[in-house]
Amino acid sequence: MDKFLNNPWAVKVVALLFAFLLYFAVHSAQAPTPKKPGESFFPTATTDEATLTDIPVKSYYDDENYVVTGVPQTVNVTIKGPTGTVKKVRQVKDFEIYADMENLKTGRHKVELKARNVADGLSISINPSVTTVTIEEKTTKEFPVEVDFYNKNKMKDGYTPEQPIVNPKNVSVTGSKAVIDRIENIKATINLEGVDQSVEKEAKLTVYDRDGNVLPVEVDPSVVKITVPVTSPSKKVPIKLDRKGSLPDGISISSLDTSPGEVTVYGPQNVLDSLEFVDGPEIDLSKMKDDTELEADIPVPDGAKKVSPEKVKIKVKVDKEEEKKLKDVSIKTVGMNDSRNLEFLDPKTGKLDLTAKGSAASIENLQPSDIELYVNVADLSDGEHDVKLEVNGPQNVAWSLPQKSVKVRISSKTSQNENDKGQDEEQDHNETDSQPS
The missing domain is CATH 2.170.120.40 (YbbR-like domain)
Structure with missing residues (x-):
């Protein structure tokens, strides 16, 4: 036995027998179907075919100087070959379909589409395989x-x-x-x-x-x-400066100018419709002893988007305060209607003397007609009332009044007419009684 195993040819024969036995064992488990008569015992390679759609076409030409039209963007490709190769190529599509026009000049040409980087053993047919192209500068x-x-x-x-x-x-x-x-x-x-x-x-x-x-x-x-x-919708409105404090004694504002005098407000239309002016920046009068220039931000009204411009320049000029007497300024009434009567009790004349205070330029030409002195009686019932006096007049002018309120009597015309009628009837009765019988 040892002599047999030491023989190299004997070892080779035994190894070959084991290889055949192993092969038969594996393939008998995978393909138990018996072979047909005349069929080869050893398996043969199988082929397959597949059509791939929408395969992109690459164009090769002098793209710096020419423009090419007519090359299809994609084509259909049919591949044939070993089953394993076809299966792989269907998945990775690692070949290229191209049109070679690098040696062509301007004009119309028929160009054959070609394939490259094709796997060994694989045949490819392209549809369409030929295209007509136009090359232009x-x-x-x-x-x-x-x-x-x-x-x-x-x-x-x-x-x-x-x-x-x-x-x-x-x-x-x-x-x-x-x-x-x-x-x-x-x-x-x-x-x-x-x-x-x-x-x-x-x-x-x-x-x-x-x-x-x-x-x-x-x-x-x-x-x-x-x-x-x-x-956005916009509206131009004036700027209203807010003043606080009082000027030092003996000083009055001769002029107060804003630049610009009005601004454009942007925002929803319903906000703009209710807007009459913009409440401008606040100026502190107590700090103004001399002419002053300042710049301030313009507040954006509630509900608005923005204002333009966003800042305002304010120039304040001051001067020595002077006084001027205005005599017999009529007191007007606000809130009266035709069914009521108003009688002034104090002052009975319905007029007052006023003292205007301001710079010489502000009060020099001031007349009683420039002043509106009034009382608001809209919410008052019949009877006697003390009503606060209000003054409207030119800007930068202060007012001194001899009294802060006036006394008035309010009555309805209906009751007044009844009183007058009663007095007339009493007078007629007295006249009748005085006649001889």
Whole structure:
């Protein structure tokens, strides 16, 4: 036995027998189906076929100087070969379909589509396999960008878009001369639905011919930045300065000017409709001993978006305070109607003397007719009342009154008429009694 095992040929024969036994054991488990008569005992390689759709086509040409049209973007490819290879290629699609036009000049040409990087043992057929292409010289030209708005009617009430700002405003378009000559415009579109403030966004550009067809050209840049200013409803109103404190004794304001005198308020229409003025900044009179210039922020009214301008310049000029007497200024009544009577009890004349205080320029030409002295009796019932005096007059003028209120008597005309009628009847009765019988 040892002699047998030491023989190299005997060992090789035994190893070969074991290899056959192992092969039979494996394949008998995987393919127990008995072989047909005449069929080879050893398995043969199988083939397969598959059609792949939408395979991209690459174009090779002098793209710096020429433009090519007519090459299909995709084709269908049928592959045949060993089953394993077909299965792998179906999954990875690691081949390339291409059109080679590097040696062609301008004009129309028939070009055969080819395949490369094809796996060994695999055959490929391309559909379509031939295409007609047009090669033209490349042309570049600049065009302005236009902006189209849509849903403009769906902006918030009262808001309107202004002229859009495009950056850059001109773009370069590259293509064949024939296509470049067909360009009508280059547009970006902006959606304005629900907009109530300025819009800033980037937009893609589209190139159109005069019939509205999209043209296949290169645009540089293909995306631009667009700013659309949006204006809201607005209203111009004056500025009302709020004053606090009192000027030092002996000093009066000769002029108080604001620049500008009115501002534009932007905001919803219902807010603007109720707005008569803007409450401006507050100035402290107690600190103004000399002429003063200052700048202050203008407050934005409640509910409004903004004011323009945002600041106001205030110039205050002061002067020595002087006095002027105004005699017999009539007291007017506010809140009376035709069914009531009013009688002044104090002063009985319904007039008062006033003292105006201000700079010489402010009071020099002041007349009683420039002053409105009044009492408000709208909420008073019949009877006697002490009513507060109110004064309206030129700005920068102070007033000194001999009394702060007046006494009045209010009565209804109906009761007055009844009293008058009663007095007349009593007088007639007395006259009758005095006649002789």
